[in-house]
Structures are given as structure tokens and as C-alpha cells.
Amino acid sequence: MRIHCKIVALAVCLGVFLLLYFFGGNAADEPPPLRRVEEKDHKLPSFPATSGLGKIALKPSDPPKQIRPVRKEGYRGGNASAKLRQKSEAGVKDLRAKDIMHLAVVACGNRLEETLTMVKSALLFSIKKIKFHIFAEEELTKLFEKELNHWPQALSSKLQYTLYPITFSVGNAEEWKKLFKPCAAQRLFLPVILKDVDSLLYVDTDVLFLRPMDDIWKFLKSFNSTQLAAMAPEHEIPKIGWYSRFARHPFYGVTGVNSGVMLMNLTRIRSTLFKNSMIVGGLSWEDLLHPLYQKYKNHITWGDQDLLNIIFHYNPECLYTFPCQWNYRPDHCMYGSNCKGAEEEGVSILHGNRGVYHDDKQPAFKVVYDSIRDYPVGENFLQSLFSPLQTKFLDTVNTLCGRVPQVFLKQIEKTMKAAFEQKVIRHARPLHRQRR
Numbered sequence: 001m002r003i004h005c006k007i008v009a010l011a012v013c014l015g016v017f018l019l020l021y022f023f024g025g026n027a028a029d030e031p032p033p034l035r036r037v038e039e040k041d042h043k044l045p046s047f048p049a050t051s052g053l054g055k056i057a058l059k060p061s062d063p064p065k066q067i068r069p070v071r072k073e074g075y076r077g078g079n080a081s082a083k084l085r086q087k088s089e090a091g092v093k094d095l096r097a098k099d100i101m102h103l104a105v106v107a108c109g110n111r112l113e114e115t116l117t118m119v120k121s122a123l124l125f126s127i128k129k130i131k132f133h134i135f136a137e138e139e140l141t142k143l144f145e146k147e148l149n150h151w152p153q154a155l156s157s158k159l160q161y162t163l164y165p166i167t168f169s170v171g172n173a174e175e176w177k178k179l180f181k182p183c184a185a186q187r188l189f190l191p192v193i194l195k196d197v198d199s200l201l202y203v204d205t206d207v208l209f210l211r212p213m214d215d216i217w218k219f220l221k222s223f224n225s226t227q228l229a230a231m232a233p234e235h236e237i238p239k240i241g242w243y244s245r246f247a248r249h250p251f252y253g254v255t256g257v258n259s260g261v262m263l264m265n266l267t268r269i270r271s272t273l274f275k276n277s278m279i280v281g282g283l284s285w286e287d288l289l290h291p292l293y294q295k296y297k298n299h300i301t302w303g304d305q306d307l308l309n310i311i312f313h314y315n316p317e318c319l320y321t322f323p324c325q326w327n328y329r330p331d332h333c334m335y336g337s338n339c340k341g342a343e344e345e346g347v348s349i350l351h352g353n354r355g356v357y358h359d360d361k362q363p364a365f366k367v368v369y370d371s372i373r374d375y376p377v378g379e380n381f382l383q384s385l386f387s388p389l390q391t392k393f394l395d396t397v398n399t400l401c402g403r404v405p406q407v408f409l410k411q412i413e414k415t416m417k418a419a420f421e422q423k424v425i426r427h428a429r430p431l432h433r434q435r436r
Contacts (some may be wrong), residue, residue: 006287031413036052080235100160101126101217104190107185108166112143114205114357117373119148120289121209123155124372125415128214132161133194135186141165150223152377167193169286169419185304187259189271192286198267204260207355208350208372208414215348216326219263223320229312230270230320231257232327236338240331250277250313257312259305260351261327275314322424325411327351330362333401364402367392368412 103122107115115134122130134144141163148161166183168176169192176185187202194200201213219230223334234256235241243256253255259365273282278291292307300306312319323341324332329351332339356362357369371389379385396402 001105034142041116058255084287090253100129100131100135101213102131102194103200104135104187104194104200105205105214106135106183106186107144107205108137108165110401111205112140113373116147117143117369118203118205118207118209119159120155120215120377122159124375124377125209125212125419126158126214127212128217128225129158129160130213132159133190133197133200134161134162135164135165135183137183141380154378164193169193174378187262188289188304188307191266194266195270198265200264200266202259202262202264204351204353206352206355207261208352210325210346210350210368210408211348211415216261216263216322219320219322220265223265226317227320228265228272228318230249230263230322231259232261232322234258234323235331236324236340240335240389243309246301247306247309249296249310251306251309252312252316252319253321256309257305257321258327258329258351259308260329260353262308262321263320268354272318274311274318276311310412325349328407329353330356330365330401333364333404333407334362336400337404339407342407343404346406346412346414348410348411350408362401363396363399364393364405364408368408381419386413386416 028161033430052317077259105115105118119132124307136144144161147158148156151159166186167189168185184204190202191348201216223230233253234243236255238244238254241255243251247256269285273284274288275282275419276288276292276418278295283291288309288311295321296307296310324339325341325345327346327349328339328342328347330353332342350365350368352362352365352412354361354370360366367389371385371392386409389412393402393409397405401408
């Protein structure tokens with residue numbers, strides 16, 4: 001009995017020991033319980049796009065999510081499209097830079113108003129933008145800045161300008177300055193000073209544009225391989241021409257040329273050796289000016305214009321001559337109408353030399369100047385500029401130049417009608433679009 005009890009007790013202890021060993025070992029190997037995450041607290045981790053991680057699988061019930069790039073201002077597509085567009089825009093800017101026209105003027109003394117009126121006339125009708133190179137005395141520089149910086153947007157949107165001091169790279173500056181009209185000789189040094197400019201139109205301060213400057217700019221494409229400048233003849237009829245009757249120095253052609261409107265390919269001028277009566281081998285433009293002046297200074301009357309006539313007398317192949325309507329002066333009408341081009345097409349560029357804008361000697365010139373100077377920018381061309389001009393012209397029909405009003409009015413009327421069509425008719429939306 002005792003033996004039986006001992007056996008039973010031993011079996012019970014062994015069983016208890018085995019149970020403890022079994023459950024104790026499994027409990028030690030079991031990982032800690034997982035923390036329960038509520039769905040409302042669950043967030044998918046975010047990784048950089050270049051992290052190299054695989055796609056995050058979504059539950060079948062979840063709709064596919066589309067990840068869109070954050071668009072910056074001006075975004076129009078992928079990186080490749082943006083780069084192509086940037087290159088395209090850069091190319092367009094380069095083309096626009098090449099399309100800018102360059103115009104130079106020299107202003108000294110009391111020529112502020114005249115110069116501003118000239119600039120205004122150029123901007124009113126031009127199509128392309130114009131870069132103005134204004135050479136002026138120090139006391140005029142601030143006045144130009146004050147006026148030009150306050151012009152209305154209709155003009156300033158096409159206006160770029162740089163102001164330069166009066167400078168002469170060779171010879172005596174004071175002597176050059178007093179050569180003819182104050183500072184007029186500055187034009188001779190434009191190829192030397194404006195080294196980054198390829199082509200340029202130079203005009204006197206008393207010039208008015210009656211049609212787009214773009215049209216005279218096109219003459220640059222008419223140059224042949226040797227031509228590097230363009231001017232109009234001084235006269236159409238040799239027997240009344242100044243050079244053919246009075247000049248004591250060589251001059252271009254039969255009647256000479258007038259330098260009040262001068263179109264120049266500066267690149268060609270800088271790279272050409274000019275024939276002359278001093279050195280057989282030829283001289284560059286910069287090296288030619290001072291010795292030429294020293295040789296002829298006692299024989300010239302019209303200063304820098306005479307020097308240009310001498311240069312192109314010895315280098316006629318370098319000059320292109322454009323018709324008289326591109327440099328129309330009192331000489332073309334005060335002795336009778338002698339510019340056929342103006343009679344047929346009208347005046348393209350009016351040149352009021354002899355001070356005719358400011359006296360009553362040639363009122364036909366003065367009424368054109370006054371009308372453009374007083375025109376309120378932004379107003380209707382035909383109503384606020386052309387109609388008043390026509391009315392004023394009625395008072396000039398008994399004068400030498402006023403008796404051919406069509407010469408003065410034909411081109412400006414045509415130009416203003418074209419400008420009206422460009423700004424109003426072509427930009428008007430079709431009626432069927434307006435009704436939508």
C-alpha cells in the first residue's frame with residue numbers, strides 16, 4: 001500500500017514537472033504581443049521618389065491614387081517640355097534683339113524739344129522696337145531722362161534709349177564741336193563709339209518720320225557687297241544745287257549728298273579701308289577723319305556733311321542713294337516742286353532744316369511739326385492728328401511749299417490708316433465669338 005502511494009505521488013510530481021517545463025519553455029520562446037493599431041491612426045509612410053523602394057500595395061477596395069507633381073508658376077508640362085520651351089523662348093528673344101532698330105541723334109544747345117518731337121514721330125508709327133542712341137551735352141542729359149521716363153506706355157513700350165556724352169576720339173574736341181552746328185561732327189565718330197552696334201540710322205534733330213522707320217531700315221537689305229551707307233542727294237536739279245555751283249572740295253556724284261538722314265552698316269564701315277587723296281594704301285574710318293579735316297578745313301562750308309561728301313567722292317562704290325522723299329527739305333519745294341518721288345508717294349521723312357519749324361518762312365513744314373508735337377498720345381490718329389493737320393494746311397496753300405499739300409499729307413494719311421487697321425480692325429474679335 002505504502003509502495004503504491006509512493007508510486008502515485010512520484011507520478012504526480014513527474015507529471016507536474018513535465019507540465020511546468022512544457023508551458024514554461026513555450027512561454028519563453030513566444031514573441032511579445034503585437035500593438036493594435038486603429039485604422040484612424042494608420043498612416044502610410046512617405047518616401048522620396050528616388051528612394052528605390054517598391055510600390056506600396058493598396059487594398060483591392062481602395063481606388064488607385066494618382067500622384068501629381070507640384071506645379072510651380074508657369075508650369076506647362078514635364079521637365080523635357082519646360083527645357084524645350086526655355087530654349088524656344090531664348091531663341092525668340094535673340095530674334096527679337098536682332099529685330100530692334102537703332103537710331104542715333106546728336107543734340108546740343110536748344111534742340112531738346114526738336115529731338116523729343118523727332119523721337120515721338122519715330123515711335124508713333126514704327127512697328128519694331130527702336131533703340132535710341134542720344135548724344136547730348138551734360139546739361140541736356142537730365143532733361144532727356146526726365147521727359148523720356150514719363151512718356152505714356154503707348155510710346156515707352158517701344159522705346160529703349162541710352163544717353164552718351166559728346167566725345168571725339170581723335171583731334172581737338174573743341175575744334176570738332178564747332179565745326180558746323182554745335183556737336184554735329186559727333187556723327188562722324190558713331191562707328192568708333194558704338195562698336196557693338198551692327199547697323200544704325202542717323203538723323204538730325206529737325207527730322208520727322210511720316211511713316212514707319214521700319215521702311216527705311218529695309219534699305220539695308222538693298223545694299224550690295226560694297227555699299228556701307230545710304231543718303232539722299234543734296235539736290236535733284238544740278239543747276240540749283242549748292243555743291244555743283246559753290247563747292248571748293250570734291251563731293252559725291254553730280255549734286256552731292258545730304259547727311260541729315262544717313263543709314264549706316266557700322267560693321268562694314270569699321271572693316272573697310274577708304275581710298276583718299278592722302279595715302280595710296282587707304283585708311284580706316286577712324287584714321288581717316290582727322291587728316292581729312294586738316295586738309296580741307298579751310299575749304300568746307302557744311303562741316304561734317306562736306307567731309308562725308310569728300311569720303312564718298314573717292315569711294316562712290318560704298319554709297320547707296322535713296323530717293324528724295326526719304327529726306328525731304330525746303331529745297332525740294334521752295335523753288336518749285338522738284339521731288340517726283342514725294343509727288344507720287346508723299347513725303348516719307350520730313351527734314352526741316354533752315355529752322356523752318358520755328359519761323360513763318362515755310363509754314364507747311366511748321367504745321368506738320370506743330371501737329372506731331374501737340375498730338376495727345378493715345379488719341380485717335382485720324383481725329384486728333386490728321387484732321388487738325390488738314391485744317392492747318394488750308395492756311396499754307398498760298399505758300400511755295402504749301403501749294404502741294406498732297407506731298408505732305410499723302411504718306412502720313414496712309415500710315416495712320418494702316419496703324420488704325422493694325423490696332424483696331426485686325427484685333428477686333430469676330431461677332432460670333434462676342435455673342436457666345
